[in-house]
Amino acid sequence: MLLSPEDLGAIWLTLKLASLVTLLLIVLCTPLAWWLARTQSWLKGPINAIVAMPLVLPPTVLGFYLLLLLGPQGSVGAFLGQIGFSALPFSFAGLVVASMLYSLPFVVQPIQNAFIAIGTKPLEAAATLRSSPWDRFLYVALPLAKPGYISAAILGFAHTVGEFGVVLMIGGNIPYETRVISIQIYDHVEALEYGQAHTLSLLMMAFAFIVLAFLYGNQKRQKHHVVAGGVL
Amino acid sequence: MLLSPEDLGAIWLTLKLASLVTLLLIVLCTPLAWWLARTQSWLKGPINAIVAMPLVLPPTVLGFYLLLLLGPQGSVGAFLGQIGFSALPFSFAGLVVASMLYSLPFVVQPIQNAFIAIGTKPLEAAATLRSSPWDRFLYVALPLAKPGYISAAILGFAHTVGEFGVVLMIGGNIPYETRVISIQIYDHVEALEYGQAHTLSLLMMAFAFIVLAFLYGNQKRQKHHVVAGGVL
Amino acid sequence: RALHLAVASNFIAPIKQLAMEFQQETGNDITLSFGSSGKLFAQIQHGAPFDIFLSADVAKPEALIKNRLAEPNSLVIYAKGKLALWSVHPMTGSLEDVLQRAHRIAIANPKLAPYGKAAKESLMSLSQWDTVKTKIVQGENIGQTYQFVYSQNADIGFVAYSQVLAGDIKGDIIAIPSQRHSKINQAAVVVSQSKNKELAKQFMAFLMRPDIQTKIARFGYSTAAD
């Protein structure tokens, strides 16, 4: 099973992309999920819906709209250009942004639900123990929301690895820069190089399986430290 | 804003597909999520990982493998053929199966987390009230897991609507039968019929926005019926 | 029974019109399915219910015949693509100047798309490939390549002449001489499993009729006769 340097490059790029996207998403989604979990504002419904919106479009089409938006003619692209950013399309940074947008709901939702499940009691207890909002968020809410974070990380990571349409559009399939492994496999399939496609797919699934099985295995039934002899 | 009969057909097909897939997934994922939430078995990690596996492959590639598997030469396809089923690829039934596979983790995960968050206490209380395992599942676990179900339904539905690669590959893009709206939009873009693509995309987003905003708006902070004057 | 055509995505616009005409002429319904040639190929291999396959290249129909999945003698070249260098903005100076000035040059994936292969060959024959290699971004197919230029993320791109004709932005075009690259022939075959071979053959004949070939040319292709 020999991998070409291009395959290796794609694997490396994929890992880098998926890790970075997952990490950034978790950081960025945390305040959003927190707000969504606690707010009584009427904005909650609409914002939740907006978060899920990118899902509804076919990825390549979403990619096309992103191209329009981020291109020199697009409102966002023009603005970024003005403040001195280099263009996002066809760059690794662009891949990161696009993947984040597309995997957003899979990270927000589990975290949000985990925050909801905590309720107010532990936070109230912390507040009476001189724990500031920030402190109680870090030391009470976050640890209690751990299962949600694991779910979010898994879904976000896996979805970014497999994501393809958006990445293809925004990335421009540049070897060693934006050609991730999913594009590489896709190319093999389209070029009828089925043997290479199988090899890469298998490799990817095996790797993912090991990572995920490990992550899940570590996800304990945190809520209830096993009751001696408990039956339910 | 005029929609062609093909557009309307695609819309109808999409709604049918997404609703059916979401419904079936919720029904099928419930026992799986329940088992995953409660078991101490070592199989938990691996099975959880397997559920997330389809995510890791690019959708068209996944579709390709499904085609291999479900086609007349494929092991599953041959078996289904022998027991008298018509072939799944290029049929609506095939779309349903493929979409379910692909959206599975987004439905399993939120439900599983919701079940974990319930803990054993309410179930124990129910057991002492002559509630059989089945009864307490229906009348205690399910209602308490409601936020998880809403998340699962939203993610599953949205993901199925936007899904495209798998559906294109397994469905064969047959109008009125397997050409869902995401493929239709894709075709419009490919044919450079950008106007029609924009119209359909907008329509789809608007529709999804309304449905999601409504769903989320109804998702109350169930866990805590608002405390009069509570500040946290 | 309707005749079921599997058509490469780059031929969506012409085939829609031709199918309508065929329906009017013969009263036979036509169903159209689109996709990349590679996908359609894989689908036919696994029992897709298509009668005719209109590919974007010749290799895949030939491969189908070789695998006994298509009728041996049914292969026809129904269209020949014309490659064009396209930009939304005016292009001045020689082709070389234009290529040197550009920041991003869009081409279709040479491995997958005939237009991509042609673009690469043209660049090589112009001895430009090595100097512009790093500026190239690849679309998965010719449709994406067009979108790169359309959205101006790439300043120029090698697209199909047919696309520029169909699109709402005309911009500036430089035609690439066809001798700089191998032919962009698009071939069609009748699928072996078709249960509608008579009608299929009828459609193949229709497709190659001179008046129809002229119509195809109007979409920006060279005709089979050229």
Add this chain to the structure above:
Amino acid sequence: MNLPTDNMLCVQIKQPATSQSSFSLDVDLLLPSTGVTALFGASGSGKTTILRHIAGLNISQHSHVSLNNNIWQSAGGSVPPHKRPIGFVFQEGNLFEHLTAEGNLRFAMKRANTGSSIIAFDEVIELMNIRGILTQFPAQLSGGERQRVAIARALLIQPQLLLMDEPLAALDETLKQDILPYLEALCHRANIPILYVSHSLDEVIRLADHMVVLEKGKVTEQGAVHSLLGKLGTSFSRYQDASVVISGVVTKQEKQWGLSWLEFDNQTIAFKQGNESINDTIRLRIQSKDVSITLSKDNHSSILNHIEAIVDETERDPQDPSTIRVRLLAGNTPILAKVTALSAHRLALKKA
């Protein structure tokens, strides 16, 4: 085993210590399946764990649980919790958060054994004084309100055995005074045995016929409350308010004074009239600290009851040198008195 376990609640539990917890439980109880049995013991002694085993929420291989010869748990297997005809009032309430108070009660009523609807909805609501809060969700209830709903819920399942884990801890005196007599009456009327965990000796003595004292997962005392209270020097008498329970027949009632008289062992004693009638056999508890000893019969005191007795035994409390416990015998009936050492000295109390 050929024990006569016909009308018995038989509970043998061996729960070994685990890596999770150093706590181990090893008890062997044979309790009458009528009346109230109190489970008494320090915090962490295993009271809740025993109830969980009886309910089938915990199981351990080497346990045996049976009620009236219906085996719930043995080496041969285990009846699942929902098939055991019990009612369980949890220490923490455990109401269903997704249902209103009324929803919680209806949940129980729908699943109740309809054959034996002895306990009526309205009656329970009234007693627990929860009519006003029926539409509220548990998160909107006060601690005591939650506890009352939990008791009501456990009653409405129409149990054949009621397991109550400190059911009245969060309730005030007044409510306790309303609820306790009802529980007492209930266990007689419906013949429902109650296993009752409580820290309040008052409650225990008021309610219980039988009692089990636990210490670190082991039983240190068990028997009729009657006899346990009369014994000096048991681990039980360390608990502040040693007392005895006497049984007798009601012989006289004077409505004018709100008093009834009980006759036992040829002695009479007046007590506050309740709903007993003449010739009823009833039990009274006499706390040792309420008993004073006098050598002469004095008629100028507001103390109404005078019982002739002889000193049977005196014991100094090792932890409290100021106090002497005196065991008296009024005929054959033991009575305990707690007096200061100084008084005992002055009166020269010693075994007769």
Add this chain to the structure above:
Amino acid sequence: MNLPTDNMLCVQIKQPATSQSSFSLDVDLLLPSTGVTALFGASGSGKTTILRHIAGLNISQHSHVSLNNNIWQSAGGSVPPHKRPIGFVFQEGNLFEHLTAEGNLRFAMKRANTGSSIIAFDEVIELMNIRGILTQFPAQLSGGERQRVAIARALLIQPQLLLMDEPLAALDETLKQDILPYLEALCHRANIPILYVSHSLDEVIRLADHMVVLEKGKVTEQGAVHSLLGKLGTSFSRYQDASVVISGVVTKQEKQWGLSWLEFDNQTIAFKQGNESINDTIRLRIQSKDVSITLSKDNHSSILNHIEAIVDETERDPQDPSTIRVRLLAGNTPILAKVTALSAHRLALKKA
């Protein structure tokens, strides 16, 4: 307002009824910011809600809360809960499920006001008897163990005001006996005022200097325990065990008998020796049911204390016709006695 609120805990809360709940709270309390104040009232009367307002967990616009002139809540704004120097023992414990017992305590210690580390870790652990369970998670603790950890946690935050919502409800007598005196000593030593919700009059009287009686969200009585207990006919005296508290000076101690003598109003009374010393001023509670009235001084009884008093007032309990409450005056000190109507009749007790 120009009230002298320097050493006062000032609590005015107006929480109107909402669509969620028909309960409304309207209280106006001015409490001394030293010693123990008991909050007493039926289940659902609003005790927990008051504590939540003081802690800042509930806020309402029309409230005013201040301690020693530090305003925590007023129309002008609200100090957030984590900036109020309080310790809160919740009725339900509310331990952090993701931390061990020790983790819960360390959480508090890390955030404690380091300036005033009066309460030491080891001391608290020892007192609460929780050393053995420090490594366990809350889900692995018994009810009483959880409650003890919660108390320890609230103490280790080194509060300047301790809010305790039935902290001892799940604890047994023995533990209570260990913990109560400590709390008592603590509030003196560290000068930490305690607001204490309890259903147990025993606890209240043992601990409290001041007391507030709540009914349906309104204050019906408030004042020094001392004076409230002596008043007849207050809503408070409906609670079973009316009593008085007398203050006096310790004049004599006899180790041999484990007794001390208290002198008040020219009378002496013996009591069980504690850690008081000669000349200390201390308080004793005398329960009305422990007081009997005799017309002659009789030396043959084990009753040690005899106090000369005159009958000041008698009152029949409307709910219990068998009982008469008698208010006596020993000098100027009121003493309550609860006797049977029959005895009162026999002794012909009436206002002197």
